[in-house]
Amino acid sequence: MLNGPASAGKTTTLMAEYSSRLGEAVLRSRTRAAERTARIEGEIANKVKSEFISNMSHELRTPLNTVIGFSKLLAEHEKRNLKQQDVAEYARLIQDAAGHLLSLINDILDISKLQSGRYYIDEQDVELEDILETCIKMHSKAATSAGITMTAKLADGLPVMRGDPSKLLQAISNFLSNAVKFTRDGGGIALEARPRDMDGTDILIRDTGVGMEEEELKIAMTPFGQVDGGRSRWREGAGLGLPIAKALIGLHGGSVDITSAKGIGTEVRIFLPSKRHVSRMQQRRDLSLPQS
Ligand SMILES: Nc1ncnc2c1ncn2[C@@H]1O[C@H](COP(=O)(O)OP(=O)(O)OP(=O)(O)O)[C@@H](O)[C@H]1O
Numbered sequence: 001m002l003n004g005p006a007s008a009g010k011t012t013t014l015m016a017e018y019s020s021r022l023g024e025a026v027l028r029s030r031t032r033a034a035e036r037t038a039r040i041e042g043e044i045a046n047k048v049k050s051e052f053i054s055n056m057s058h059e060l061r062t063p064l065n066t067v068i069g070f071s072k073l074l075a076e077h078e079k080r081n082l083k084q085q086d087v088a089e090y091a092r093l094i095q096d097a098a099g100h101l102l103s104l105i106n107d108i109l110d111i112s113k114l115q116s117g118r119y120y121i122d123e124q125d126v127e128l129e130d131i132l133e134t135c136i137k138m139h140s141k142a143a144t145s146a147g148i149t150m151t152a153k154l155a156d157g158l159p160v161m162r163g164d165p166s167k168l169l170q171a172i173s174n175f176l177s178n179a180v181k182f183t184r185d186g187g188g189i190a191l192e193a194r195p196r197d198m199d200g201t202d203i204l205i206r207d208t209g210v211g212m213e214e215e216e217l218k219i220a221m222t223p224f225g226q227v228d229g230g231r232s233r234w235r236e237g238a239g240l241g242l243p244i245a246k247a248l249i250g251l252h253g254g255s256v257d258i259t260s261a262k263g264i265g266t267e268v269r270i271f272l273p274s275k276r277h278v279s280r281m282q283q284r285r286d287l288s289l290p291q292s
């Protein structure tokens, strides 16, 4: 047992030594943990980057190959003795592929303009009912051929709002196209719209599709972010539809809330105010590209 001032001094020295060793050990362990976190983050970033590159090159190459392949066949139509209906079919395939490429390029330009805050909307009086009806018409054929039931309930007297009809159509159509794309055969999609007093309109798009976990939903909202669906139909697209749609609704002073449950479905709640409040800065903060 240690007693007296001499032993008290020794105890203090020992304690100082222990605490310094403990401090060093904690520091070493923290450095190791930080190194491990950085390594894992680096691996994830590389995976995201290579998935992004492979997905984008697939998205660009597929339609380009269609254009090159079928235009070559058309150029050789005499030598190949093509029938008139084949010529028309090949021309239609080229037109579809070129249209797909154009919309991909437009989406990339849109996201870049939205991120830099240089996106302007052409404001006028908008009848949301017309836009919603057009949207339903645009997607009901794809829903029916995928074996999905689509129902729509549009309340009477939806307030007229100020906004850009083509941008509102683009935004709502992006949500609806996802509902169709990520719902299995036999599933359902319900679209509802009702006025919220005279403040604006609530639009709900519910699907009984594959759904997403909370973390997956965060990825989905990021530009170029896609959740691995494991099926080729679900891998189509560039991962720009959701962030563009959310930003466009935001530019109209509206809001988007999405809840989703894996294997159960997804619900998108959109609010569009009758009077528009532009908040471009908010959009800029919301849109962050994946780190390279
Ligand atoms: N309704 C939904 N149900 C399940 N998953 C969804 C739904 N909507 C979006 N997702 C997931 O979020 C991802 C991102 O959606 P987003 O619309 O941004 O891109 P995309 O549909 O893959 O491509 P595109 O650029 O053609 O829209 C999708 O790839 C999908 O994994």
Ligand SMILES: [Mg+2]
Pocket: 174, 177, 178, 237, 240, 241, 242
């Ligand atoms: Mg989409």
